[in-house]
Amino acid sequence: MLVVMHHDASEREIEAVCQAIRDMGFQPVPMPGEQRTAVGLIGNDGPVDDSTVIGLPGVAQVLHVSKPYKQVSREWKAATTLVPLGRGVAVGGRDVVVIAGPCSVESEEQIVAAARAVRAAGATALRGGAFKPRSSPYSFQGLGKRGLELLALARQETGLPIVTEAMDEGGAELVAEYADCIQLGARNMQNYSLLRAVGRLRRPVLLKRGLAATITDLLLSAEYILAEGNPHVILCERGVRTFDSAARNMFDLNAIPIVQRLSHLPIIADPSHGTGLRDKVIPMGRAAVAAGADGIIVEVHPNPDRALSDGAQSLFPEQFAHLMEALHLIAGAIDRRLAPSPARVELAVG
Amino acid sequence: MLVVMHHDASEREIEAVCQAIRDMGFQPVPMPGEQRTAVGLIGNDGPVDDSTVIGLPGVAQVLHVSKPYKQVSREWKAATTLVPLGRGVAVGGRDVVVIAGPCSVESEEQIVAAARAVRAAGATALRGGAFKPRSSPYSFQGLGKRGLELLALARQETGLPIVTEAMDEGGAELVAEYADCIQLGARNMQNYSLLRAVGRLRRPVLLKRGLAATITDLLLSAEYILAEGNPHVILCERGVRTFDSAARNMFDLNAIPIVQRLSHLPIIADPSHGTGLRDKVIPMGRAAVAAGADGIIVEVHPNPDRALSDGAQSLFPEQFAHLMEALHLIAGAIDRRLAPSPARVELAVG
């Protein structure tokens, strides 16, 4: 922590800052400059709460040197975490995973058709929403528990592990019973009660970046989950909100190499929400893998024009197959490979 | 709804859009232009779901004419809603309310001192957090239920109704038992499960705008509460996140006249979070009232330098008293007045 004083701060004000730092149990290091004095702090083991210092007379600004998160950082753990999704699929290694499926689970026919189509093209896991956070209370809100049952059925049919969203504590427990990975959506990224709840469950969590969340915010939210004892968090860049409405969101692929430097958690990208426009999903899915993402999550619908939600950004199955071909080559270009499809456990049983 | 076709859309594609509109039960109105054709839709009573149309071949864009919200709009109800906080205090009328108090409830001594100080200066209600959403899991998280008890005590001492935050469904029920108004914070503005929960409670709700929420988003979140049967929602502008870090947030006072045109719900402003800097709270509190806000909510601490949270943006009691004097004059300049302090019910009883 570095406390920057106003240029006209008095000796007495500087000393008061030094005393406050001593009161916190640390050692102050005053650094007088021509323009202004700054006071450094040494002896801390992690971030220091600045709230008692920042309001002192003569203080202009407090700069932090230590990061505010801990267990999610590369300093804490150097090797990238490998998050197992079940059925032999894991996120964070050399293999690039592809999680695909419809925005919402709509019917048995729809979800099974979608699961078969994405598996045929080489997907590693199945996505599909049973609980849907919608801006409007009058929009389709998902099939709820019935949707989870249909996802489990699609998993049985195809062997693909399933990823689906939970919106509250009760829902998270239910999702944990059925799904292989609990997704937390962008709007709930700072729902701390929910973060704590999934931190206590024994399921991997896919945590999506909030619409205006900095990368520090994203990592702090992941920290909530790890702090409760759940080490299996996959981060997900899905576009943020900015001044340009040409696309639904601005897809911040810079987040991928930045997170990979700061944290050991794997990070994937969602080109469907990141663009919101079907014909942009393919180039941006390619870009995400080229940027080094550990995977992508992408919306594919057997019949997008009839989708109950997000139809305009869902790929047709044949577009998805085409995307997979390009991803195969791009992964190879950066010395990675697409993850192989999971074993069909039910066939092995049969 | 207006469906804008690509300039090279075929007759057949245009007809398919018209048919899709007919299938939805509405009437299409094709409007050929030199550059491109657009297809209007008539016969709808409210917003139309565009998801089946937006993905059709040849469609460039879908523009919405109807607003996506309903019960919160001025069209639905012309007169501004008056939200009663208890003890004779109401938000949304000619009186400008001032809700003041510390960021967090820290101790009996602190909250009672704060309540007395803000009442002495003319505040209408008391704020103070018992459940604190914090970016870091390692920051002070509030006193919880004990904090609610202390708030109730401070109300008893001063007669001020209390406003305090809830972070989840369980917490909301508890807050409703103790407080006069349930606050939902910026990070939970799109926590739809929580919005629904407070919509079922019989307490006024203070709904803060999210960090990247458009005004439409804010109104849609309020719609969730009204849709569950709770008409008493106060909106609150508290600053949004932008590219400039000179202040903690960018305080969007434009939101006040904009909301007042679109919605019948009252709107107040929070200059403490809107600026994050103590010496900016006073000018921006004045600006909020001059812009026509129905009230302000402001952090005041008996000893800000010792505050456990948000010390740097809390006013000293004497600064708050000074602010109140200016607000009194400014309210008068726009033909309003500061709300009188609530009656001290307990004295009447005694």
Add this chain to the structure above:
Amino acid sequence: MLVVMHHDASEREIEAVCQAIRDMGFQPVPMPGEQRTAVGLIGNDGPVDDSTVIGLPGVAQVLHVSKPYKQVSREWKAATTLVPLGRGVAVGGRDVVVIAGPCSVESEEQIVAAARAVRAAGATALRGGAFKPRSSPYSFQGLGKRGLELLALARQETGLPIVTEAMDEGGAELVAEYADCIQLGARNMQNYSLLRAVGRLRRPVLLKRGLAATITDLLLSAEYILAEGNPHVILCERGVRTFDSAARNMFDLNAIPIVQRLSHLPIIADPSHGTGLRDKVIPMGRAAVAAGADGIIVEVHPNPDRALSDGAQSLFPEQFAHLMEALHLIAGAIDRRLAPSPARVELAVG
């Protein structure tokens, strides 16, 4: 300057940073912490160029303590600069100035009618564009030199000093011949050739904040003008671009108290561009004055519905008169007053 090292930086990397600081002529102060080491720098008189340090191995981040600007800062000059507009009008003192008039000069009849109307309501200066920067090359671009002549005529008729925009070096010289103050628009805030050019002219400059300019950027652009020898710069907040399109821009009134703390230059606000919507101009003009602005600049048109540009945000003369009444009271509430109208020099001469 504080150089923050990566947590795993070697002793050798830290020493290389210290040596680089010594090579620049300053003294390094290493501050070892549990999590990472930081290296402070002392002995500098102003900001230090970080480009040779930031790329060294082991460096995570460079934090700056000194501000990057100099002559515009309160450290350089404590008293607020008083910028004279001529005819006894000055910006930056206790008096709050009101600069009003149409977006563009359209005709003699229009500009003279506008000038008379705004003077009658108490304006202190006349605005009106002769050179108009427009997003589209096909929009009305202003009357050019003829517009300047008409402005001079309107000044002669009313005694109001005139403020008008220049878009390039040639234009700036021409504007300086006719106008009392040269306006630089938001889009040209970082047109450094133009900043230097007006820095060499002997006319006050009204510098508008760019659409995505931080306050630091704004002050640096003003520094360009002062560095060329022109001390008379008025800053202007006019709204920035963000994620919400409910208004044309987001009007950042926080900028007013922030600039007033950092710089001695006066700052005014433009509620017309800050909102882009006529019925929002009045409340936000009031808010700007309540926030402590040294003045406002506002669009008023004798017949807004026929305006060639910005009609939708121009006030009707009677709305402007109404606004002036409220400003009069609000200025009084914060111990300031509206600037009196300038003397009519030409009448005095006659």
Add this chain to the structure above:
Amino acid sequence: MLVVMHHDASEREIEAVCQAIRDMGFQPVPMPGEQRTAVGLIGNDGPVDDSTVIGLPGVAQVLHVSKPYKQVSREWKAATTLVPLGRGVAVGGRDVVVIAGPCSVESEEQIVAAARAVRAAGATALRGGAFKPRSSPYSFQGLGKRGLELLALARQETGLPIVTEAMDEGGAELVAEYADCIQLGARNMQNYSLLRAVGRLRRPVLLKRGLAATITDLLLSAEYILAEGNPHVILCERGVRTFDSAARNMFDLNAIPIVQRLSHLPIIADPSHGTGLRDKVIPMGRAAVAAGADGIIVEVHPNPDRALSDGAQSLFPEQFAHLMEALHLIAGAIDRRLAPSPARVELAVG
């Protein structure tokens, strides 16, 4: 254009809007809805100026169907424009170009070493600034005309065409004498006088997107150049400014497929400014090509630690060579190829 009326607009107000549309020479199409009436407009050949309509009583909003630009659109010209840089290099075809070199020209030794290094790795053109727009007036501003002479020398040595920035009209003429392509920087994207000036020159223009420019703004600025008669514009995404400061800018790769749908002009990307961090340039350069960019422009310095500007984001020559290898594979994955190096004309002469 679609004029959306307030829900309580009177018949008379609706008729006034229809009349205003007729006065403009078009035909109004009223579309009554349950919630509100909208009035469409037919008969226009291109965008319509909304300024006289938007301020009429009862008007809530005006939506535009036609795009505000014309000659830059795919509607105007379906085939992608091929912009020749000289020496056989062209941007906009199947070949992906790589423009590389230092931020600033610093000395003969430096620019020639840089040119040789980037050519050896396969670059197609040389970049390097002679006129540098800097936020601070006290930063290094470039070598000016001497820098242009050194660039010409480096071209002679290597055969690489040169791309360099101009900051004003006088500079643009000078740059046009020496360089193969005139770059306009982000800060000057809406410097309309400069856009017009380069529109009158006979040199290709590389137009960088402004820090807060929407894609529509970018295309409108290009329209200024085409409107003056210069068809050879290359657009460039270089990162925009948002709420997150984890990277210098947010690199908006969505812009690439979006622009390619809307416009026939080629678009390249600048991962150096798009990230501002050396170790992020490589993954994001790969991502840009995977997203379909027609090329990249990237900073490479023979000795980045000694660079006078932007050292922290310049690649070492060996990093650049490594990036080129990956780009070669990725271009192949999407059925494109890296442009071959230009012929060494001077050898042919020898």
